[in-house]
Amino acid sequence: MDARRKAGDAMLAIMSAPAVINGDVPLSDRVPLSPDLPRHDVEQLCLERGLRMTPQRHAIVRVLSEADDHPSVEQVYQRALAYNQQICLATVYRTIRIFEQKGILQSRDFGTGRARYEPLDHEHHHLVDVDTGDVVEFSIAAHEHLLRAIAEDLGFQVVSLRLEIFGKRYGFQRNSAGEADGL
Amino acid sequence: MDARRKAGDAMLAIMSAPAVINGDVPLSDRVPLSPDLPRHDVEQLCLERGLRMTPQRHAIVRVLSEADDHPSVEQVYQRALAYNQQICLATVYRTIRIFEQKGILQSRDFGTGRARYEPLDHEHHHLVDVDTGDVVEFSIAAHEHLLRAIAEDLGFQVVSLRLEIFGKRYGFQRNSAGEADGL
DNA sequence: GTATATGCAAACTATTTGCTGCCAC
DNA sequence: GTGGCAGCAAATAGTTTGCATATAC
Numbered sequence A, B: 001m002d003a004r005r006k007a008g009d010a011m012l013a014i015m016s017a018p019a020v021i022n023g024d025v026p027l028s029d030r031v032p033l034s035p036d037l038p039r040h041d042v043e044q045l046c047l048e049r050g051l052r053m054t055p056q057r058h059a060i061v062r063v064l065s066e067a068d069d070h071p072s073v074e075q076v077y078q079r080a081l082a083y084n085q086q087i088c089l090a091t092v093y094r095t096i097r098i099f100e101q102k103g104i105l106q107s108r109d110f111g112t113g114r115a116r117y118e119p120l121d122h123e124h125h126h127l128v129d130v131d132t133g134d135v136v137e138f139s140i141a142a143h144e145h146l147l148r149a150i151a152e153d154l155g156f157q158v159v160s161l162r163l164e165i166f167g168k169r170y171g172f173q174r175n176s177a178g179e180a181d182g183l
Numbered sequence C: 001g002t003a004t005a006t007g008c009a010a011a012c013t014a015t016t017t018g019c020t021g022c023c024a025c
Numbered sequence D: 001g002t003g004g005c006a007g008c009a010a011a012t013a014g015t016t017t018g019c020a021t022a023t024a025c
Helices: A044-046 A055-066 A071-084 A089-101 A141-153 B040-048 B054-067 B073-083 B089-101 B141-152
Strands: A012-014 A104-108 A115-119 A125-129 A135-140 A156-169 B106-108 B114-118 B125-129 B135-138 B156-167
Touching: A055 A071, A071 A089, A071 A115, A071 A125, A071 B125, A089 A104, A104 A156, A125 B089, A125 B106, A141 A156, A156 B141, B040 B054, B040 B141, B054 B073, B054 B089, B073 B114, B089 B106, B089 B125, B089 B135, B106 B156, B141 B156
Parallel strands: A125 A156, B125 B156
Antiparallel strands: A012 A135, A104 A115, A125 A135, A156 B156, B106 B114, B125 B135
């Protein structure tokens, strides 16, 4: 999640493969996002926000901490099962919803119909390859300041940002079997 | 949809109330978005893209053209009924999906669990009030050039952009009945 | 001890699909 | 004429909820 490199002159930081941002939580339950949110790990955040750490939540937190993709609820469930058999899908849904409300997680919709999640411990955006579904994370510091300024102008305090670019790789084509063929 | 004004020094153009962007279409079916997309009206776009103009589609197109909010599928259906009783929800779903694939519409997820739609005839972004669900449209020309440059750097042609700011109005509070109280 | 969490199964909501007949081009 | 489009109803996918029990603090 943290392998960065420069690309072009846009202060661009590439971060990881496939990602999600703030989703379908009752909007006003969301916790405002501090521009300088400290980098607690997920479990510590849970404790700070008064959540009970059950074995199920340990498993879910571990899955989320270890994930460098952006798992769907179903994927979180499947992975959590490896750490704890005593867990059911409803619990994963409930837990994830609570995590979102507490500002621990963000959900994202990448156009697949399924919500996907990632820890809310750093702010970044997504470039989605429309042909393969691959997601590249990036961040642009200057850009975020601009957006905060815009919100301020309009009388709003920023709670969260969501920026996605959907694009086609130059030179991409599908082969006869419909599989992705890079250039 | 076109009442613009300046706000601050951010080259900001405020456009309308409540809005959605590119949604759950099989990603690779989306048509690349030209930076200089001409302002055809929706029906003309349909014809250009080889779609048959049935009475049902006339009704749907009319609803979409007239809407200055960002209706859900259900809302499009209800409004279209006023123009044509011979229409069913499945048709609205099918039509909207085709419109998305043809690059005529974009879908947006504002965190309510329901997709919402708007014509894709101008590019703009959304500031969502997390307390009330209100949506303000805005656009930032400089910003879009920046994002296109980023995508180019990474070897991608931009198909569509999605930018949402979720924010809280300064001074907003709920009254005892849970209704919104402006400052 | 008690408020919170959990499992299970049923309920819900939004969306998609199979099929048969129709109509825009 | 014919391929795309429509209606209808049934199916599906993802997510939520009621309720009785268990457990973290």
